[in-house]
Amino acid sequence: TMKEADYRPLYHFTPSLHWMNDPNGLVYYKGTYHLFYQYNPNASVWGTMNWGHATSTDLFNWKDQPVALAPDNSGTIFSGSAVADAANTAGFKTGTEDPLIAVYTLNGSQQQQSIAYSNDGGTSWTKYANNPVLPNAGVPDFRDPKVFWYAAGQKWIMILAVGNKVQIYSSVNLKSWSLLSEFGANLGAHGGVWECPDLFQLPVDGTATTKWVMLVSVNPGGPNGGSATQYFTGNFDGTTFTSDSNTVNWMDYGTDNYATVTYNNIPAADGRRLAIGWMSNWNYAQQVPTTTWRSTMTVPRALSLVSTTAGAVLRSQPVLELSNYKNSTPDTTAQGANTAIKMLNSKLIGSGSYEIDFTADLNSTNTLTLSIGNIVEKIALTYNKASGLLSVDRSKSGHIDFNTQFQQQITCPYIPKTGLPTDFQVLVDKTSIEIFVDHGEKVITTIYFPNYQYTDLKLQGDGNASVISNFKVKGINKSLR
Numbered sequence: 001t002m003k004e005a006d007y008r009p010l011y012h013f014t015p016s017l018h019w020m021n022d023p024n025g026l027v028y029y030k031g032t033y034h035l036f037y038q039y040n041p042n043a044s045v046w047g048t049m050n051w052g053h054a055t056s057t058d059l060f061n062w063k064d065q066p067v068a069l070a071p072d073n074s075g076t077i078f079s080g081s082a083v084a085d086a087a088n089t090a091g092f093k094t095g096t097e098d099p100l101i102a103v104y105t106l107n108g109s110q111q112q113q114s115i116a117y118s119n120d121g122g123t124s125w126t127k128y129a130n131n132p133v134l135p136n137a138g139v140p141d142f143r144d145p146k147v148f149w150y151a152a153g154q155k156w157i158m159i160l161a162v163g164n165k166v167q168i169y170s171s172v173n174l175k176s177w178s179l180l181s182e183f184g185a186n187l188g189a190h191g192g193v194w195e196c197p198d199l200f201q202l203p204v205d206g207t208a209t210t211k212w213v214m215l216v217s218v219n220p221g222g223p224n225g226g227s228a229t230q231y232f233t234g235n236f237d238g239t240t241f242t243s244d245s246n247t248v249n250w251m252d253y254g255t256d257n258y259a260t261v262t263y264n265n266i267p268a269a270d271g272r273r274l275a276i277g278w279m280s281n282w283n284y285a286q287q288v289p290t291t292t293w294r295s296t297m298t299v300p301r302a303l304s305l306v307s308t309t310a311g312a313v314l315r316s317q318p319v320l321e322l323s324n325y326k327n328s329t330p331d332t333t334a335q336g337a338n339t340a341i342k343m344l345n346s347k348l349i350g351s352g353s354y355e356i357d358f359t360a361d362l363n364s365t366n367t368l369t370l371s372i373g374n375i376v377e378k379i380a381l382t383y384n385k386a387s388g389l390l391s392v393d394r395s396k397s398g399h400i401d402f403n404t405q406f407q408q409q410i411t412c413p414y415i416p417k418t419g420l421p422t423d424f425q426v427l428v429d430k431t432s433i434e435i436f437v438d439h440g441e442k443v444i445t446t447i448y449f450p451n452y453q454y455t456d457l458k459l460q461g462d463g464n465a466s467v468i469s470n471f472k473v474k475g476i477n478k479s480l481r
């Protein structure tokens with residue numbers, strides 16, 4: 001049977017001890033990716049929130065750092081972002097490093113926006129003496145500031161979650177903010193309160209044409225219950241964001257990708273828009289069957305926009321740094337091909353950490369099922385042409401009874417492209433499966449907790465034709481290749 005240690009992922013970030021939720025302050029500075037996160041250092045449930053801190057040079061090998069921001073008499077530290085203030089607009093610079101400035105929600109008698117700065121590249125942090133920088137006149141949900149430098153207007157922009165909408169503010173010094181506009185009260189998904197917004201520009205189809213993308217997490221009201229992250233594509237003119245359409249778009253149909261936000265200060269020569277989400281769901285996050293620590297971050301993902309007949313679509317794909325930890329040669333023990341492939345009692349599947357890649361001609365089969373499990377348990381991804389759905393069933397995945405909502409089917413609308421095979425990239429890491437369909441146009445991220453080690457993989461279509469091609473499974477290890 002599985003022990004708690006067997007539940008800890010190998011290549012996903014987890015706190016060594018105790019509770020974690022949202023990623024915070026994602027900023028890159030001089031070769032280091034900083035990952036701050038909502039952290040309760042006292043227990044494995046949500047509570048007195050701090051900003052925990054970890055650093056990495058490759059987004060996979062994370063080093064724990066001391067807590068960066070801890071509560072004081074004025075309140076606890078809720079979610080927010082961080083910027084590198086290269087031009088010293090806030091005047092905090094004392095040495096040779098660009099000041100890094102964290103913008104966070106101080107959760108006290110009210111939620112107000114505050115700042116803290118670091119003059120040593122993110123190692124030590126000092127709260128600004130005149131906090132808050134954006135006070136609150138009694139609005140109950142007023143939080144999760146994402147700040148970025150808006151070069152076209154030579155100003156800082158802050159996007160803030162305010163109840164059922166976002167507000168957009170600007171500042172020239174990060175200390176004094178003015179309201180520019182509001183967005184979203186009548187657009188998008190509103191099953192719950194809006195949280196953790198983000199706003200950034202992306203090329204369309206890799207060209208010089210760009211669009212702006214807004215991410216907004218909502219809890220509850222996700223497509224499969226509980227918390228989830230939606231996105232809007234549109235335009236931002238330095239004051240107002242205008243959405244392309246009023247359809248609801250989900251970044252991820254899985255139950256376990258929330259509070260997704262992106263990195264600031266990625267060098268132009270890199271140019272990627274990198275996102276990390278919290279791989280859990282407020283429906284059951286505090287009850288999942290680990291006790292010494294709780295929660296995991298998603299694999300870091302690069303975001304891009306592709307145009308389709310239905311408008312611009314946001315793709316999320318695992319960052320390529322993952323290949324540094326992935327076996328270069330695939331496993332060779334799979335039996336079968338075309339419509340049915342099996343790996344039974346597989347050492348690689350038993351390791352719990354691997355990537356499955358294949359393409360499937362879903363136009364020539366009524367169903368396709370990928371399952372991993374053992375004799376009595378499994379988690380299964382099924383495509384069903386009649387229902388037009390991809391679904392994930394974790395009702396027999398193992399430990400499921402800690403919360404009734406955990407057992408529900410997870411579905412994602414999917415219609416295969418005419419004449420084109422569907423591309424699947426599936427990342428498995430002990431207790432998580434991240435399914436990227438058509439290069440991340442559809443994503444399903446979910447967690448599960450086996451009672452017994454999973455050792456079997458089965459991939460099964462039902463047509464006579466050759467449904468499955470290019471099937472490969474590669475181990476992912478912690479050591480660098």
Ligand code: FRU
Pocket residue numbers: 021022038049078079105143144195196259
């Ligand atoms: C989202 C969230 C944020 C808040 C933080 C508190 O998961 O509710 O809105 O800042 O968690 O931990």
